[in-house]
Amino acid sequence: xxxxxxxxGGGPAGMMLGYLLGRAGIDVVVLEKHADFFRDFRGDTVHPxxxxxxxxxxxxxxxxxxxxxxxxxLEGLFGGTPVRIADLRRLDAKYPFIAFMPQWDFLNFxxxxxxxxxxxxxxxxxxxxxxxxxxxxxxxxxxxxPGGPIDIEAxxxxxxxxxxxxxxxxxxxxxxxxxxxxxxLWFRAGRRSDxxxxxxxxxxxxxxxxxxxxxDYWQCAYVIAKGQYDAVKARGLQPLLDDVVRMAPIxxxxxxxxxxxxxxxxxxxxxxxxxxxxxxxxxxIGDAAHAMSPVxxxxxxxxxxxxxxxxxxxxxxxxxxxxxxxxxxxVRRRREFPVKMTQRMQVVVQNNIISGALRxxxxxxxxxxxxxxxTAVPWLQGIPARFIGLGVRPEHxxxxxxxxx
Ligand SMILES: Cc1cc2nc3c(=O)[nH]c(=O)nc-3n(C[C@H](O)[C@H](O)[C@H](O)COP(=O)(O)OP(=O)(O)OC[C@H]3O[C@@H](n4cnc5c(N)ncnc54)[C@H](O)[C@@H]3O)c2cc1C
Numbered sequence: 001x002x003x004x005x006x007x008x009g010g011g012p013a014g015m016m017l018g019y020l021l022g023r024a025g026i027d028v029v030v031l032e033k034h035a036d037f038f039r040d041f042r043g044d045t046v047h048p049x050x051x052x053x054x055x056x057x058x059x060x061x062x063x064x065x066x067x068x069x070x071x072x073x074l075e076g077l078f079g080g081t082p083v084r085i086a087d088l089r090r091l092d093a094k095y096p097f098i099a100f101m102p103q104w105d106f107l108n109f110x111x112x113x114x115x116x117x118x119x120x121x122x123x124x125x126x127x128x129x130x131x132x133x134x135x136x137x138x139x140x141x142x143x144x145x146p147g148g149p150i151d152i153e154a155x156x157x158x159x160x161x162x163x164x165x166x167x168x169x170x171x172x173x174x175x176x177x178x179x180x181x182x183x184x185l186w187f188r189a190g191r192r193s194d195x196x197x198x199x200x201x202x203x204x205x206x207x208x209x210x211x212x213x214x215x216d217y218w219q220c221a222y223v224i225a226k227g228q229y230d231a232v233k234a235r236g237l238q239p240l241l242d243d244v245v246r247m248a249p250i251x252x253x254x255x256x257x258x259x260x261x262x263x264x265x266x267x268x269x270x271x272x273x274x275x276x277x278x279x280x281x282x283x284x285i286g287d288a289a290h291a292m293s294p295v296x297x298x299x300x301x302x303x304x305x306x307x308x309x310x311x312x313x314x315x316x317x318x319x320x321x322x323x324x325x326x327x328x329x330x331v332r333r334r335r336e337f338p339v340k341m342t343q344r345m346q347v348v349v350q351n352n353i354i355s356g357a358l359r360x361x362x363x364x365x366x367x368x369x370x371x372x373x374x375t376a377v378p379w380l381q382g383i384p385a386r387f388i389g390l391g392v393r394p395e396h397x398x399x400x401x402x403x404x405x
Contacts, residue, residue: 003029003121004318006140006154008128008167010037012103013286013303014160015110015122016053020311022120023057025402026318029152030120031143033127037104037111044103044212044219045297048088048389050304051095056397059113060095066109068101069213074388076201079365083375085201088389090382098389100212100219103300117403126150128161131170131282137322138171138281155322158283158310160303163270165288171279178271178343180293181355182208183229185222185240186265190254191215202247203353206360209247218251220244221267221294225358229266237261269293271343277332280325285310289332290339293346295354296388302339305391309334311399338392345387 005021007014010032018030046068054060074086088096114120128141132151140153159167168175191213202209208223222244224232232240237260245252258264273290277283286303313330317323353368367375374380 001029001150002140002153003027004154005029005156005158006031006152007158007160008141009160009162009165009286009288010034010107010111010122010124011042011160011162011286011303012106012300013288013307014158015107015114016304016307017158017160017285017310018120018122019057019110019114019117020307020397020399021315021318022114022117023402024311024315024319024400025117025119026315027119028121029154030122031126031128031141031152032122032124035125037107039104042103043297043300044100044214045300046099046101046106047298047301047391048091048093048095048097049391049394050301051099052093052394053304053308053397055094059109062113063106063109064099066101066105067215068099069215070097070099071200071212072097074200074384076203077199078203078367078371079205081367083367083371084378084381085371085374086384086388087378087381088385090379091385091389093390096389098297100214106300128167131157131167136280138279141167155281156283156314156318156328157281158285159288160286160307161288163272163287163291165284167282168274168284168288171282171284173274173276173279173284175272176275178273178347180269180271181226181350182223182358183226183269184267184294185224185229185232186267187220187222187258187263188214188217189220189244189251190257191218192253195250197250199248203357203365204247205363205365206358207243207247208354208357209244211248211251217257218254220248220251223354223358226269233261237264240264267294271346273336273339273343278325278328281322283310283328283331285331285335289335290343292342293350295346295349296342298342298388298391301391302342305338305395306331306335308395308397308399312395312397315399334393341392342387
């Protein structure tokens with residue numbers, strides 16, 4: 001099989017880039033190793049910057065018809081004190097809210113919307129296992145399919161295969177680890193239709209938890225100190241659930257949905273980035289280029305922004321053939337600054353708020369100065385709202401639309 005561009009990984013980065021290149025009339029294939037997108041344990045937040053991209057693509061109306069919940073104000077309880085961290089209503093944005101939607105709905109929507117582009121193919125159950133090289137140049141991938149192995153030759157291979165990217169490893173690209181002091185336990189608790197609560201984050205000494213209203217369930221993220229999962233497991237499930245309900249009494253009835261540690265997924269939090277995103281014929285974007293901390297829930301949106309920037313910078317060049325490595329490097333030169341700034345902010349939050357809160361002890365938890373300021377001065381709440389909702393240097397769609405009349 002021979003294509004202009006082979007994208008490995010059907011996550012937010014890969015599906016959005018596939019859509020954009022298909023829209024531009026480029027011969028492109030997206031390989032996804034799973035048979036479908038129905039997997040739990042993924043980021044489910046679609047931020048104003050991504051909603052804006054969907055708007056620019058003319059997809060927003062259909063997208064917002066899919067079931068979702070909206071969040072505009074991020075409020076919490078810090079040692080029992082009510083705090084407000086961000087207010088997205090203060091954004092100068094067309095869609096000033098975070099849409100909570102299962103990631104599989106988002107990805108399926110992109111897939112269905114892209115079916116009208118004849119040059120785009122999405123191959124499910126197809127796992128890239130190695131790079132094909134011609135000398136120093138990456139010339140495609142070797143993949144495993146249900147029908148047997150296949151070689152896919154491509155002028156450009158884009159690694160969108162996530163934070164455990166096999167392509168970047170095969171390409172020998174070096175990773176700079178920045179580190180994170182926490183891991184996250186991820187589980188669901190049933191929600192009755194009459195239950196509502198605006199509290200989003202709860203912080204107590206030694207404990208931290210986030211709850212998202214997901215319609216018929218609460219998505220819960222219980223934050224633990226890095227490497228403590230085995231200790232939590234050794235204590236047993238019931239003490240964990242007791243802690244959860246003590247922090248968030250609204251979960252009292254629904255917590256019975258968690259019956260064993262099989263219902264609790266561990267997210268090993270990482271912050272890292274590649275120092276070099278390219279080899280000749282190869283580009284890495286999304287989590288494959290930079291794993292983000294869950295702080296701000298920005299991973300999906302950065303992946304989408306990378307895809308938009310890649311299509312803006314490369315679609316025309318791909319029409320002519322293989323972009324040079326310098327041309328591929330334009331993607332890193334454009335996106336590295338937003339990535340670094342976002343990771344720096346995540347580290348600041350980790351070091352100044354999360355690490356202190358997770359330190360064990362009985363002393364009363366003091367609300368950090370920055371959180372007190374944000375709560376007391378409402379206009380300040382627009383700053384984190386901008387950082388979370390729009391991010392640094394938001395991208396807009398400039399890649400060509402081959403179907404435009
Ligand atoms: C539990 C959890 C909660 C999260 N919560 C949030 C959140 O609330 N908000 C947020 O913005 N982000 C969140 N994130 C992070 C977010 O999911 C990622 O940043 C985002 O999905 C990155 O998109 P991506 O397309 O780069 O990679 P991924 O979403 O990781 O997609 C990679 C895709 O590549 C496929 N793949 C991997 N290897 C191969 C291969 N060899 N061949 C073919 N296919 C392959 C995978 O199956 C996958 O579909 C969360 C992550 C986790 C794990």
